[in-house]
Amino acid sequence: MKYLTEFRNGAIAQRMAREIQAIVTRPWKIMEVCGGQTHSIIKNGIDQMLPACVEMVHGPGCPVCVTPLELIDKALAIAAQPGVIFCSFGDMLRVPGTEADLFQIKGRGGDIRVVYSPLDAVEIAAKNPEKQVVFFGVGFETTAPANAMSVHVAKRRGLSNYSLLVSHVLVPPAIEAIMSAPGNQVQAFLAAGHVCSVMGYWEYPPLAEKFRIPIVVTGFEPLDLLDGIRRAVLQLESGRHEVENAYERVVRYDGNQAAQALLREVFDVTDRTWRGIGVIPRSGWRLSAAYRDFDAEERFQLSGIHTEESPLCHAGDVLRGAIKPAECPAFGKECTPRHPLGATMVSSEGACAAYYNYGRFLSAEQLAASGAGLTTRQAAGSRA
Amino acid sequence: MTEPNGAPDFANWTCPLPLKDYPTIVMGHGGGGKLGSELVEHLFLPAFRNPELENLGDAAVFDLKPGFGPSRIAMSTDSFVVQPLFFPGGSIGELAVNGTVNDLAVSGAEPKFLSVSFILEEGFPLAQLAAIVDAMAHAARIAQVRIVTGDTKVVERGHGDGCYISTAGIGVLRPGVLVGPDRARPGDVVLVSGTLGDHGMAIMSVREGLEFESPIRSDCASLHGLIADALAAGGHAVHAMRDPTRGGLASTLNEIAAASRAGVAIDETALPVRPEVHAACELLGLDPVYVANEGKAVFFVAPEAADRVLAVLRAHPLGADAARIGHVTAEHPGMLVARTAMGANRVIAMQIGEQLPRIC
Numbered sequence: 001m002k003y004l005t006e007f008r009n010g011a012i013a014q015r016m017a018r019e020i021q022a023i024v025t026r027p028w029k030i031m032e033v034c035g036g037q038t039h040s041i042i043k044n045g046i047d048q049m050l051p052a053c054v055e056m057v058h059g060p061g062c063p064v065c066v067t068p069l070e071l072i073d074k075a076l077a078i079a080a081q082p083g084v085i086f087c088s089f090g091d092m093l094r095v096p097g098t099e100a101d102l103f104q105i106k107g108r109g110g111d112i113r114v115v116y117s118p119l120d121a122v123e124i125a126a127k128n129p130e131k132q133v134v135f136f137g138v139g140f141e142t143t144a145p146a147n148a149m150s151v152h153v154a155k156r157r158g159l160s161n162y163s164l165l166v167s168h169v170l171v172p173p174a175i176e177a178i179m180s181a182p183g184n185q186v187q188a189f190l191a192a193g194h195v196c197s198v199m200g201y202w203e204y205p206p207l208a209e210k211f212r213i214p215i216v217v218t219g220f221e222p223l224d225l226l227d228g229i230r231r232a233v234l235q236l237e238s239g240r241h242e243v244e245n246a247y248e249r250v251v252r253y254d255g256n257q258a259a260q261a262l263l264r265e266v267f268d269v270t271d272r273t274w275r276g277i278g279v280i281p282r283s284g285w286r287l288s289a290a291y292r293d294f295d296a297e298e299r300f301q302l303s304g305i306h307t308e309e310s311p312l313c314h315a316g317d318v319l320r321g322a323i324k325p326a327e328c329p330a331f332g333k334e335c336t337p338r339h340p341l342g343a344t345m346v347s348s349e350g351a352c353a354a355y356y357n358y359g360r361f362l363s364a365e366q367l368a369a370s371g372a373g374l375t376t377r378q379a380a381g382s383r384a
Numbered sequence: 385m386t387e388p389n390g391a392p393d394f395a396n397w398t399c400p401l402p403l404k405d406y407p408t409i410v411m412g413h414g415g416g417g418k419l420g421s422e423l424v425e426h427l428f429l430p431a432f433r434n435p436e437l438e439n440l441g442d443a444a445v446f447d448l449k450p451g452f453g454p455s456r457i458a459m460s461t462d463s464f465v466v467q468p469l470f471f472p473g474g475s476i477g478e479l480a481v482n483g484t485v486n487d488l489a490v491s492g493a494e495p496k497f498l499s500v501s502f503i504l505e506e507g508f509p510l511a512q513l514a515a516i517v518d519a520m521a522h523a524a525r526i527a528q529v530r531i532v533t534g535d536t537k538v539v540e541r542g543h544g545d546g547c548y549i550s551t552a553g554i555g556v557l558r559p560g561v562l563v564g565p566d567r568a569r570p571g572d573v574v575l576v577s578g579t580l581g582d583h584g585m586a587i588m589s590v591r592e593g594l595e596f597e598s599p600i601r602s603d604c605a606s607l608h609g610l611i612a613d614a615l616a617a618g619g620h621a622v623h624a625m626r627d628p629t630r631g632g633l634a635s636t637l638n639e640i641a642a643a644s645r646a647g648v649a650i651d652e653t654a655l656p657v658r659p660e661v662h663a664a665c666e667l668l669g670l671d672p673v674y675v676a677n678e679g680k681a682v683f684f685v686a687p688e689a690a691d692r693v694l695a696v697l698r699a700h701p702l703g704a705d706a707a708r709i710g711h712v713t714a715e716h717p718g719m720l721v722a723r724t725a726m727g728a729n730r731v732i733a734m735q736i737g738e739q740l741p742r743i744c
Contacts (some may be wrong), residue, residue: 004666010653010725043417051684107408116592221728316394337733338418 007221009046016226017049019234020115027053028236029185030229031321033180034140035062035350036220039234043224046229054233057186057277057321058351060174060277064091065319065343065350069272069307071167072097072290072343075136076137078165078300079110085128087121088136089143090114095346098308118164125154125162134296137164142169142194144285148266148333151287151294166286169197169272172203175282178320179211186321188232190218190225200255205241212241217248234333266291276316276344284317287370310335315342318351325352332356385706417735440643441565442626443491447558451552455559458493460484461552469512469546471590473582473601476549477519479678482606483629484553485527487609490625490681492563492615493555495527500551501535505544516547527606529553561615567623568644572712573690575683577610577697578603578705579656580633584675585664594667596660605679611701614683617696630737632733634673636682637720638734641712650710650721650732672721674735684712 032038038058041047045199047056062064076097079086093102093114106112112346115121118135118279125133154162175189182203191204196217204215214235218228224349228246235242236342245251266286272284287295313335314328325331325344337353412419426482429437436444443460462483468607469476481498500520504513524531582603589600596632607627624644628636633655635723657665657672665672685693690708697703720732 008725012726043724043730044726045724045730048728049726049734103410103412104408174449357733365680 004221007219007223009223013046013049013226014280016230017051020226020230021051023230023237024051024053024233027055028187028233029321030188030190031057031059031186032190032192032218032225033059033061033067033175033189034195034220037190037192037218037225038062038193038351039354040220040222041225042358044225045358046222046225046352047225050229051155051178052209054229056229058324058354059178059189060274060319061140061171061192062344062350063143063169064095064346065315066169066274066276066277067092067138067167067343069098069309070273070305071138071165073099073305073307074297074300074302075165076102076307077245077302078102078106078110078134079105079112080295081132081300083131084111085111085124085131087113087115087118087133089138092136092138094340095343096340098306100113103239109153116146119153122150122157122159122162125159126157129161129174132299133160133162134300135162135164136152137166140169140171140192140195140265141145141199142192142197144263144267145198145256148262151266151291152262155291160293163294163299165285166267166268167272169274170269170283170285171199172207173280173333174274175207175215177277177280177283179207179213181320182211183322186213187196188216189234190228190232191215191243192226193217193251195221196245196247196251196255197254198259200253201245201251202253202255202262203244208243214241215243216249217243217245217247219250225296232238254288259301274319276313276319278316291313305348309340310341313342317354318344326357328352353355389484399644407621411454415735417635420736435551439564439566441491442487443493443553443555445491445493456557458488458491458555458557459552460491461550462487463548463550465545465548466587467545468587469516471598471602472586472599474604474678475516475519476547477516478604479509480528480549480551481529481531482604482678484551484628485523485606485608486681488553488555489606489611490563490627491555491557492625493527493557494612495555495606495608497532498524498529498551498553499533499535500549501532502533502537503544503548504536505546506538506541508546513547516549518533523606527608541658560619561622561631562620563622563625565624565626565640565643566645567742568640568646568648568684568712569623569686570646570712570714571687572604572623573687573708574637574648574650574710574712575685575690575694575697576628576656576707576709577607577681577703578679579661580628580677580680581657581661581665581672581675583629583678584632585661585670585672587676588668588670588728589664591637592668595662596663598660600658600660603677604681605702607679607681607702610697610702611681613696614681614693614701618683618685618689618693621684621686622635622693623686624684625681628677630676630734632674632676633682634671634674634720634732638732640682640684641720642718644712644718647713647716647718648710649715650720650722651711652722653697653725654707654709654724655668655685656707656709661724673732687711 029104083084121135208215214232216231267285268288270286315321340346344352418741434444441456445458464480539652586602626636637648695708
């Protein structure tokens with residue numbers, strides 16, 4: 001596949017890993033913000049290729065993971081109502097709410113449909129005028145334009161039976177919150193390529209300057225990630241703190257202007273609760289006054305939502321990069337993808353699920369013995 | 385499992401806890417992953433327990449009358465609820481015949497007789513039923529099986545999805561063949577008879593309206609001929625066979641690793657995947673190793689016979705893209721480990737329920 005396979009070349013990847021090895025002199029902690037990048041790093045074993053002193057810290061960029069529990073519970077309550085068709089991206093169906101997940105609501109008779117685009121949900125609304133159709137609009141700046149487009153189209157077509165249950169979150173305020181947190185150890189960021197394809201990277205230079213951190217806009221394929229990491233290490237080693245674009249084939253400084261204009265029309269910036277982290281000021285979007293009629297939270301008056309997180313789950317520490325998934329006491333014991341306690345164990349982009357699915361519960365000896373030439377440092381680094 | 389008064393007796397389940405996580409059936413119970421296995425392990429097996437079932441092979445193998453002649457019998461059953469009913473490369477009709485034929489064939493049997501049950505929804509067009517039946521007859525001729533008995537039920541409009549089909553089949557075990565999911569041994573070579581994920585992505589592409597320059601076609605085919613050739617070439621060296629349908633290659637290899645108490649190691653770069661299937665998987669955020677096949681078989685073969693069996697597979701029209709994809713190891717028993725293109729290792733776990741498309 002053009003633009004894909006050439007960025008998965010194992011020989012070039014090995015060479016890039018050796019380059020990073022050659023330039024690094026001190027330990028560094030680099031955070032990849034985006035869950036898609038975490039998934040790719042773990043799936044491809046990029047972390048196993050890096051020198052011991054370059055540590056990747058997995059950030060809070062999985063939309064499934066940071067969607068607040070209260071909103072999941074609201075989704076469950078709406079989806080269970082008769083006369084509602086509840087549409088969602090597939091990942092959200094297994095996220096545990098306080099008492100159930102969307103799969104179970106579906107099993108009990110809720111009309112829940114997996115769609116690939118919110119515009120499909122708008123079509124469902126057009127075809128089912130007697131039903132209330134709700135789309136679960138979660139995610140970062142990446143998924144926001146399509147969600148915004150869906151209410152824009154619904155309004156233009158006069159579809160009064162369509163609404164959006166919104167919990168959009170934004171990357172720059174999350175970087176600010178992580179850097180400002182006491183005890184922060186992150187020294188550089190890989191910014192999420194897909195977010196920047198929409199938003200550009202004009203929001204990042206003030207952050208790089210304020211916290212004196214390198215920020216490298218990075219893609220998702222193995223060579224993209226290694227290039228992003230290499231550039232971050234080069235900056236760290238030479239004491240620079242600039243914003244760099246290592247994903248030039250997709251991302252421009254200004255981003256997608258048409259999408260940004262639509263986002264400004266449809267959404268207002270608001271404070272948001274991040275699951276496992278807490279409230280981050282001005283860190284999300286809600287529907288603007290002009291589109292308030294399409295807000296599912298306004299349309300369905302929900303009361304009696306009582307949320308309760310599992311006391312065993314340390315997802316918040318994982319999302320802040322304070323601990324690795326395998327360091328959580330419940331990891332692989334009470335909490336598995338089969339029975340997730342927190343959202344980070346659900347989505348394939350969640351750091352805990354990525355660790356679990358790709359065998360980070362195995363001892364390094366077991367993995368090394370399978371004949372795949374792990375180095376001693378990986379043997380020491382991975383946990384049983 | 386059922387009390388005389390008809391109420392299910394949850395207390396007597398051998399291990400009710402894993403099932404009580406999901407007190408109602410969810411789609412994942414039918415997804416070919418862990419939830420389905422738990423249903424078998426904790427509900428069906430305890431209720432029906434007997435030696436023939438316990439093997440949990442694709443077909444049960446038994447003597448109809450011990451001591452009565454040399455032939456052993458294999459029996460299997462499968463239900464088909466696919467939507468859409470017609471798709472590029474086949475229909476529910478071919479699937480219903482080939483699915484049961486293949487389950488018998490990978491058990492080492494020569495498929496002989498099938499039964500078929502139709503559950504039809506009121507209002508279902510007769511022309512479509514005729515097309516399905518025609519496809520079944522054609523598939524049965526190719527597979528050299530006879531459909532010898534059947535049943536038809538009609539449910540009210542809204543209570544079915546047009547047409548569901550259930551087939552059961554009986555085959556005669558090929559003499560001298562000894563295969564089973566528990567017979568893989570360290571050192572065995574893992575072969576796959578062709579490209580992965582064609583059927584699943586053909587269905588998904590139609591459902592999601594994805595269009596490619598050349599449409600993805602289902603690989604739906606009966607494998608009895610290909611398997612007969614492989615067994616003729618490999619004989620006792622063929623230790624295990626399975627057709628990786630729901631849950632894909634990953635589930636099949638995990639099941640054999642678990643049943644054989646051995647590890648399976650595969651090389652990701654050796655997996656045959658069509659470019660258009662790969663592209664569709666990328667678009668939808670799916671992994672081809674978890675996607676269903678309907679005309680592929682996986683073979684576990686002793687190393688000395690592996691090249692011979694691979695050559696025979698490649699000479700067969702259904703095996704042109706056959707490949708050596710890995711081996712069995714004494715390490716990491718019960719686990720499937722893949723070496724990535726980057727040279728790193730990752731565990732490929734059994735999936736929980738259905739493979740979920742990612743958000744972004």
